[in-house]
Amino acid sequence: xxxxxxxxxxxxxxxxxxxxxxxxxxxxxxxxxxxxxxxxxxxxxxxxxxxxxxxxxxxxxxxxxxxxxxxxxxxxxxxxxxxxxxxxxxxxxxxxxxxxxxxxxxxxxxxxxxxxxxxxxxxxxxxxxxxxxxxxxxxxxxxxxxxxxxxxxxxxxxxxxxxxxxxxxxxxxxxxxxxxxxxxxxxxxxxxxxxxxxxxxxxxxxxxxxxxxxxxxxxxxxxxxxxxxxxxxxxxxxxxxxxxxxxxxxxxxxxxxxxxxxxxxxxxxxxxxxxxxxxxxxxxxxxxxxxxxxxxxxxxxxxxxxxxxxxxxxxxxxxxxxxxxxxxxxxxxxxxxxxxxxxxxxxxxxxxxxxxxxxxxxxxxxxxxxxxxxxxxxxxxxxxxxxxxxxxxxxxxxxxxxxxxxxxxxxxxxxxxxxxxxxxxxxxxxxxxxxxxxxxxxx
Amino acid sequence: xxxxxxxxxxxxxxxxxxxxxxxxxxxxxxxxxxxxxxxxxxxxxxxxxxxxxxxxxxxxxxxxxxxxxxxxxxxxxxxxxxxxxxxxxxxxxxxxxxxxxxxxxxxxxxxxxxxxxxxxxxxxxxxxxxxxxxxxxxxxxxxxxxxxxxxxxxxxxxxxxxxxxxxxxxxxxxxxxxxxxxxxxxxxxxxxxxxxxxxxxxxxxxxxxxxxxxxxxxxxxxxxxxxxxxxxxxxxxxxxxxxxxxxxxxxxxxxxxxxxxxxxxxxxxxxxxxxxxxxxxxxxxxxxxxxxxxxxxxxxxxxxxxxxx
Numbered sequence: 176x177x178x179x180x181x182x183x184x185x186x187x188x189x190x191x192x193x194x195x196x197x198x199x200x201x202x203x204x205x206x207x208x209x210x211x212x213x214x215x216x217x218x219x220x221x222x223x224x225x226x227x228x229x230x231x232x233x234x235x236x237x238x239x240x241x242x243x244x245x246x247x248x249x250x251x252x253x254x255x256x257x258x259x260x261x262x263x264x265x266x267x268x269x270x271x272x273x274x275x276x277x278x279x280x281x282x283x284x285x286x287x288x289x290x291x292x293x294x295x296x297x298x299x300x301x302x303x304x305x306x307x308x309x310x311x312x313x314x315x316x317x318x319x320x321x322x323x324x325x326x327x328x329x330x331x332x333x334x335x336x337x338x339x340x341x342x343x344x345x346x347x348x349x350x351x352x353x354x355x356x357x358x359x360x361x362x363x364x365x366x367x368x369x370x371x372x373x374x375x376x377x378x379x380x381x382x383x384x385x386x387x388x389x390x391x392x393x394x395x396x397x398x399x400x401x402x403x404x405x406x407x408x409x410x411x412x413x414x415x416x417x418x419x420x421x422x423x424x425x426x427x428x429x430x431x432x433x434x435x436x437x438x439x440x441x442x443x444x445x446x447x448x449x450x451x452x453x454x455x456x457x458x459x460x461x462x463x464x465x466x467x468x469x470x471x472x473x474x475x476x477x478x479x480x481x482x483x484x485x486x487x488x489x490x491x492x493x494x495x496x497x498x499x500x501x502x503x504x505x506x507x508x509x510x511x512x513x514x515x516x517x518x519x520x521x522x523x524x525x526x527x528x529x530x531x532x533x534x535x536x537x538x539x540x541x542x543x544x545x546x547x548x549x550x551x552x553x554x555x556x557x558x559x560x561x562x563x564x565x566x567x568x569x570x571x572x573x574x575x576x577x578x579x580x581x582x583x584x585x586x587x588x589x590x591x592x593x594x595x596x597x598x599x600x601x602x603x604x605x606x607x608x609x610x611x612x613x614x615x616x617x618x
Numbered sequence: 619x620x621x622x623x624x625x626x627x628x629x630x631x632x633x634x635x636x637x638x639x640x641x642x643x644x645x646x647x648x649x650x651x652x653x654x655x656x657x658x659x660x661x662x663x664x665x666x667x668x669x670x671x672x673x674x675x676x677x678x679x680x681x682x683x684x685x686x687x688x689x690x691x692x693x694x695x696x697x698x699x700x701x702x703x704x705x706x707x708x709x710x711x712x713x714x715x716x717x718x719x720x721x722x723x724x725x726x727x728x729x730x731x732x733x734x735x736x737x738x739x740x741x742x743x744x745x746x747x748x749x750x751x752x753x754x755x756x757x758x759x760x761x762x763x764x765x766x767x768x769x770x771x772x773x774x775x776x777x778x779x780x781x782x783x784x785x786x787x788x789x790x791x792x793x794x795x796x797x798x799x800x801x802x803x804x805x806x807x808x809x810x811x812x813x814x815x816x817x818x819x820x821x822x823x824x825x826x827x828x829x830x831x832x833x834x835x836x837x838x839x840x841x842x843x844x845x846x847x848x849x850x851x852x853x854x855x856x857x858x859x860x861x862x863x864x865x866x867x868x869x870x871x872x873x874x875x876x877x878x879x880x881x882x883x884x885x886x887x888x889x890x891x892x893x894x895x896x897x898x899x900x901x902x903x904x905x906x907x908x909x910x911x912x913x914x915x916x917x918x919x920x921x922x923x924x925x926x927x
Contacts, residue, residue: 185919188632190630190632191630342630414919414920418919424919424920425920426920426921426922427918427920427921429920494620497622498622498623499622499623499624499625499629500622501629505627505628505629505630506627506628506629506630507627507628508627508629509627510622510623510624510625510626510627510629511622511624512622512624513622514620514622528629530623533623533629534623535625536631536635539635539636539689539692540636540689540732540733540734540735541734542636542639542694542733542734542862542863543734543862543863543867544639544862545862545866545867545868545869545872546634548867548868548916549868549869551916552919553918553919553920554916554917554918554919555916555918556867556868556915556916558867559867575918576918576921579918579919579920579921582627584627584628584630587628587631588628588630588631588632589632589634590631590634591634591635591636591638591639592635592636592734593631593635595626597626597627597628598626601626
């Protein structure tokens with residue numbers, strides 16, 4: 176094991192760091208009087224409620240599950256009484272049910288909570304699913320699906336994503352500092368049951384303390400490399416971190432596992448490590464609260480389902496001070512329509528910005544500077560993709576590989592004409608999908 | 619309920635803007651302008667001001683006439699005005715400068731759609747238009763510092779027609795006859811370094827252009843040092859072959875472009891009937907920019923095959 180510097184990288188942008196909360200120890204956000212727990216907090220099929228109005232629930236009790244394999248169970252984060260099973264529309268506009276719990280503040284723990292018994296890979300994967308684990312970096316991909324990939328035996332490299340390249344966010348960093356042992360436990364668990372030898376931990380070089388802590392965890396006999404990545408957004412994008420740590424380019428249309436690599440977010444690994452010891456499923460998470468409207472930027476341990484309003488209140492953000500609130504980072508996060516929305520599993524930050532700084536600048540004509548082309552980590556040509564979309568040309572979009580866009584936002588960030596390049600790529604992907612599905616139905 | 623602003627990501631943008639880039643261009647052109655005024659007197663400043671004012675007015679009026687948004691605030695018309703003035707002899711009649719400026723903005727830039735849409739560099743195209751239309755005025759040169767002695771001293775030639783008798787130091791500092799902005803290689807280089815530091819231009823472009831001229835003129839038996847310092851090469855390589863709108867979009871394309879410019883410049887200088895070939899070289903390469911763009915399309919990460927579109 177060793178600390179190594181990454182020698183190669185895909186392109187990216189020098190975004191401002193704004194890591195104001197780096198030194199802030201995680202505080203507990205108080206239990207809100209009411210939590211809203213959506214039954215879709217992962218990429219996949221929504222869960223069905225297992226409780227009904229008036230039921231008493233305990234901390235860690237399973238309140239939602241589905242027989243569909245592409246789903247992850249949902250657990251109660253508070254003890255209390257189910258107030259209702261409400262209709263809920265998430266930030267992406269997808270509808271699902273949500274369990275609303277009136278909390279009693281006692282946090283009585285479900286007596287069935289116990290460390291899982293793991294003997295083999297099968298029981299390991301079912302424990303991962305029962306733990307409620309999803310990709311905590313932002314995507315919310317079900318972890319048991321990722322670890323249970325059919326060709327998982329071809330995977331010989333585990334990449335732990337601790338890059339945290341988004342501005343403001345320090346929740347993964349605080350996990351590395353405060354929950355270091357859990358990370359090691361999680362890594363050992365995955366390596367043992369999936370038969371992986373080689374581990375890379377990718378982390379940006381602006382976090383020397385975390386690098387030091389992680390490094391002290393592993394014995395020299397283990398094949399673990401801490402890869403110090405140059406601070407460049409988006410180093411934590413899956414394809415970027417795979418290339419920077421292992422030197423592997425994932426071909427278009429392939430999964431990292433097809434190339435023998437498995438990438439897992441560091442907070443997800445820490446959750447697995449903790450679950451193994453205590454058996455408490457994912458009912459809370461660490462988030463960063465920051466942004467220029469936040470008077471007291473903090474790292475908080477927040478119960479899943481806590482309304483954003485309660486989080487902002489705790490961080491002393493007056494209601495009239497903000498005009499835009501994000502779930503996630505400023506580069507890829509989603510702007511919420513209401514602060515009544517709850518914190519969910521894959522939510523690593525709440526950022527509140529003043530109305531003034533949230534105003535979008537005027538878009539002007541493309542001056543063909545080519546900066547968007549030079550900065551794209553996927554080596555796409557955003558300026559040309561924009562024209563292809565504007566002329567509604569799906570064939571050109573396909574030739575230009577719009578579907579490779581990872582929506583990192585570097586092109587929009589760098590554009591001197593303030594053009595909505597990343598946003599047009601998203602629209603271009605939809606247009607291409609419609610065109611392709613039409614082509615299939617015509618045949 | 620409180621209304622929040624909702625927009626798709628990214629929510630954080632860089633401080634880049636078109637007007638910042640153009641402002642940097644203006645700053646970078648300043649050292650050469652100061653040398654021009656010092657060597658050729660107030661006349662150089664008057665010509666520059668006339669060009670800039672005409673460019674701005676033309677841009678304002680033609681946009682108004684075409685019922686398009688006003689783009690005067692992006693400063694690009696100012697850059698065109700200064701660049702055109704830099705390509706004119708100091709004693710040029712002001713009405714010729716006005717015609718050149720109107721041609722640059724109206725015909726070359728705005729009739730093709732304005733900033734980012736023109737296929738030829740407005741200042742270069744206007745200079746060539748003036749050379750062809752007003753040949754005598756465009757080749758009447760002034761001796762340096764003639765204004766100080768009240769002389770109407772007309773120089774017989776620019777350094778390029780008589781390189782053997784021109785000192786290298788004079789070419790570097792600007793103690794020579796020529797167009798307003800091209801005389802001092804040093805002043806132009808200072809501007810170029812500023813643009814590189816500000817990340818407005820990629821240094822490989824002027825480096826390739828100038829390097830190609832250096833190597834080829836050397837091979838053909840000329841004095842390569844004087845060749846790269848004399849004439850409009852520095853001005854063209856640093857400020858015009860790096861123009862965004864009229865050069866390829868990828869770095870690979872830009873380098874091919876710069877190499878082509880260097881080859882054509884050398885051929886015209888050594889074998890052509892014009893002493894100077896920089897503007898023709900850039901214009902010709904402007905014309906094949908779409909073709910270069912076609913063959914230098916990037917190959918996205920993880921796609922095996924070529925990506926020609």
